Amino acid sequence: MIRQSLKLRKTLTVLGIVSLFLLLFLILTRRNSGVHQRIEEEDIQKLDRDFNDLPKKDKLINMDMEDKMQQNSDNDGTKRELQEAKSRIDQLEKKIAILEGRVPQKYPEVKFLGYKERKRILVTGGAGFVGSHLVDVLMTQGHEVIVVDNFFTGRKRNVEHWFGHRNFEMIHHDIVNPLYVEADEIYHLASPASPPHYMQNPVKTIKTNTLGTINMLGLARRVGAKILIASTSEVYGDPMVHPQPESYWGHVNPIGPRACYDEGKRVAETLAYSYAKQEKVAVRVARIFNTYGPRMHVSDGRVVSNFIMQALQNLTITVYGNGKQTRSFCYVSDLVDGLLALMAANYTLPVNLGNPVENTIQEFAMIIKNQVPGCRSMVAKGAPVEDDPQRRRPDITVAKEHLHWEPKVSLQEGLQRTIDYFKEELSRTTFQNNQTYMNMKSQH
Ligand SMILES: NC(=O)c1ccc[n+]([C@@H]2O[C@H](COP(=O)([O-])OP(=O)(O)OC[C@H]3O[C@@H](n4cnc5c(N)ncnc54)[C@H](O)[C@@H]3O)[C@@H](O)[C@H]2O)c1
Numbered sequence: 001m002i003r004q005s006l007k008l009r010k011t012l013t014v015l016g017i018v019s020l021f022l023l024l025f026l027i028l029t030r031r032n033s034g035v036h037q038r039i040e041e042e043d044i045q046k047l048d049r050d051f052n053d054l055p056k057k058d059k060l061i062n063m064d065m066e067d068k069m070q071q072n073s074d075n076d077g078t079k080r081e082l083q084e085a086k087s088r089i090d091q092l093e094k095k096i097a098i099l100e101g102r103v104p105q106k107y108p109e110v111k112f113l114g115y116k117e118r119k120r121i122l123v124t125g126g127a128g129f130v131g132s133h134l135v136d137v138l139m140t141q142g143h144e145v146i147v148v149d150n151f152f153t154g155r156k157r158n159v160e161h162w163f164g165h166r167n168f169e170m171i172h173h174d175i176v177n178p179l180y181v182e183a184d185e186i187y188h189l190a191s192p193a194s195p196p197h198y199m200q201n202p203v204k205t206i207k208t209n210t211l212g213t214i215n216m217l218g219l220a221r222r223v224g225a226k227i228l229i230a231s232t233s234e235v236y237g238d239p240m241v242h243p244q245p246e247s248y249w250g251h252v253n254p255i256g257p258r259a260c261y262d263e264g265k266r267v268a269e270t271l272a273y274s275y276a277k278q279e280k281v282a283v284r285v286a287r288i289f290n291t292y293g294p295r296m297h298v299s300d301g302r303v304v305s306n307f308i309m310q311a312l313q314n315l316t317i318t319v320y321g322n323g324k325q326t327r328s329f330c331y332v333s334d335l336v337d338g339l340l341a342l343m344a345a346n347y348t349l350p351v352n353l354g355n356p357v358e359n360t361i362q363e364f365a366m367i368i369k370n371q372v373p374g375c376r377s378m379v380a381k382g383a384p385v386e387d388d389p390q391r392r393r394p395d396i397t398v399a400k401e402h403l404h405w406e407p408k409v410s411l412q413e414g415l416q417r418t419i420d421y422f423k424e425e426l427s428r429t430t431f432q433n434n435q436t437y438m439n440m441k442s443q444h
Contacts, residue, residue, distance in 0.1 A: 107165050113142035120144045122183040122225070124175050124216060125190030127154030129295045130230070130288075133332050134187060134339060135159055139167060146181055149190065150174040152204075153197050158295050175212035176204075179219060185343060186227040188216045191265075193232075194300035195258065202260035209264030210271070217275040220282075228284040228343050229272045233354065233392060234262040235287060243358075243393040246287065246350045256387040269350065276348065284342050289354025289394045293332030293414060294421035303327060307365055308415075308422045311372040321384035323362030328393045330355035331414030334407035341403040354394035355407040371415050 121138050125131045126147030131154065138145050139162055146169045147159055162168040173179055175190045191208050192198040198205040213229065220227040236244045237252030252262045275281040292304040299305070310317045330353070338353040359367065365379045399405045 108136070108140060108161065110140055110165070110167065111142035118143055119184040120146065120182060122146045122148060122181060122186045122219075124148045124186070124188045124212075125154060125230075126187075127151060127156060127158050127170075128189065128193070129154075129158075129293070129297065130193075130291060130332060130335060130339075131187070131189045132158035132295055133293070133336050134189070135162065135168075137336055137340065139165070143167065145169070146171060146183065148173050148175060148179060148181075153192050153194075153297060153300070175215055176207050178215050180222075181219070182223055183219070183225045186216055186220050186225050187230070187339065187343070188213065188227055189230040191230070192261075194297065194302045195261075196301035197297075198261040199257055205260040206264045206267075209261070209268045213268040213271050217271055217279075217281055217283075221275060221279045226282040226284070226343065227272070228286060228339060229268055230339075231265045231269050231285050231287045231350065232261070233287055233289040233352070233394065234258065234389075235266050235269065236389075236392075237262060238387065238389045239391060242391045243356065243395040244352065245395040246352055246398055253387055258387050283348060284345075285350040286339055286342055287350050287352045287394075288335060289330055289352065289392065290327050291330045291332055291335045291354070293418055295332075296418070296421075298422060298425050303361060303364065304329060304368075304418065305422070307368040308372070308419055309426075311368050311375045311377050312419070312422060312426055314376045317365045317369060317377045317379045318382045319361050319365050319379060320382045321361075321388060323365070323381060324360050325388060325390045326358045326360050326392060327364065328355050328358045329364075329411060329414070330407055331409035331417075334409050337408075338399060338403065338405045341399075341405045345403050347398075347402040349398075351399050351403065352394040352396055353399060353405075354396065355411075356394055356396055357411060358393040359411075367411070368415065368419075371412070372419060 121143050123131050123135055123138070123145060126135045126145070127149035131147070131149070135145055135147060144167045145162075148171045150173065156163075156170075159168075159170065163170070171179075171181070190212060192200075192205055216227060219225070233244065235252070236248055236250040239248065240251050241248045250266070252266065253259060254263055256262075269285055272281075272283040272285055276283045290302075290304075292302075296302070296305050298309055307317050309315075334355065335353055338351075342351055342353070362379070369375050369377055369379065396406060
């Protein structure tokens with residue numbers, strides 16, 4: 001019995017210990033599950049937070065991406081702009097290259113003149129036919145040259161070989177308006193010279209020769225410059241005296257179609273001598289007869305340009321009237337020599353500058369036809385032109401005596417150089433006037 005009760009006690013003790021362990025285990029596991037729960041809750045809360053944050057992040061990511069895309073498109077835009085700028089620069093560089101091709105880097109040789117010998121010379125109408133040849137000589141002599149021109153009949157091309165030269169200046173200006181420049185000498189040539197040009201705007205022609213001349217004479221007076229006025233054989237009109245000496249007063253129709261030019265030049269001469277008398281201005285007056293040569297307008301309607309253009313294109317050479325009217329033609333380099341000699345001389349009265357070799361217009365048409373190789377043109381007569389002078393030949397006694405000047409270039413030689421120039425003009429792809437000149441009717 002005692003043994004049984006001891007066994008029972010042992011069993012109870014073991015059970016008690018086991019249940020104690022169990023209890024302890026239960027307590028511990030419950031505690032752990034609480035920890036886990038807390039951990040899980042924290043995780044869930046975190047996930048919640050992350051979840052809530054998720055769109056923001058996406059937004060941020062999106063914004064980031066948008067920024068990057070924006071940056072990319074900005075970069076694309078900048079690239080495009082850069083490319084556009086580059087192609088524009090390329091285009092400009094090409095244009096500059098073309099311009100540099102036209103403006104020669106090397107100028108014609110120019111003499112060096114010391115401070116005392118070098119003059120500042122203004123040439124009005126210096127971009128025209130005669131003016132541009134005069135400019136060439138003055139430049140090569142080493143003077144400083146200012147060209148003033150409104151490009152009515154002149155062209156930049158005539159003087160562009162001097163652009164950029166330190167002795168050369170070009171002013172785009174209409175001399176009907178006052179001009180303020182410094183000059184020692186003025187060659188006043190600005191005026192349309194061929195009938196179609198001066199008849200195109202008769203009022204402007206008169207203004208140029210009167211107001212323009214007053215402005216130039218006023219300038220000469222202000223700066224103390226010597227001034228040469230380019231007058232014309234047209235002051236003799238349709239002459240009753242032949243050949244024409246300077247003493248002949250002329251035979252001009254004051255209301256005819258040529259009057260704007262003829263009378264304009266006569267007033268220009270009157271103004272010159274009025275300024276000389278009243279204001280003590282040193283004046284020179286050149287009465288220029290028909291002049292021809294390279295840089296003449298191909299479409300100016302004058303006999304030389306008309307006939308050469310017609311002959312070069314195998315078109316009918318048109319002689320207006322009976323063809324017996326006479327002209328004498330002076331080559332441009334001879335005229336320029338005469339102008340320089342007159343400016344330098346002490347002689348102050350008008351001087352005829354022209355070539356006294358006289359031809360009828362009919363003869364002249366044949367001379368040109370024969371001088372253009374292979375010319376198949378016919379010479380035909382057209383209706384006479386109103387107020388067309390019948391005889392023109394300068395008496396150059398005064399020029400010979402006072403300027404020691406007379407023309408040197410023969411008609412054949414001068415015509416050859418002129419024909420070569422017109423050929424070149426015709427071959428220029430940009431030349432478009434070769435039809436319009438045909439309509440300009442004159443035997444100037
Ligand atoms: N070439 C001849 O056979 C001839 C004959 C007699 C007289 N002239 C005289 O010689 C001068 C030059 O004649 P050209 O044959 O060289 O003529 P042109 O037409 O070739 O030159 C005249 C120049 O004067 C410029 N001009 C005209 N009006 C102007 C104005 N208001 N302001 C500024 N510039 C103006 C023109 O643009 C042109 O460059 C003219 O005065 C002309 O009357 C020439």
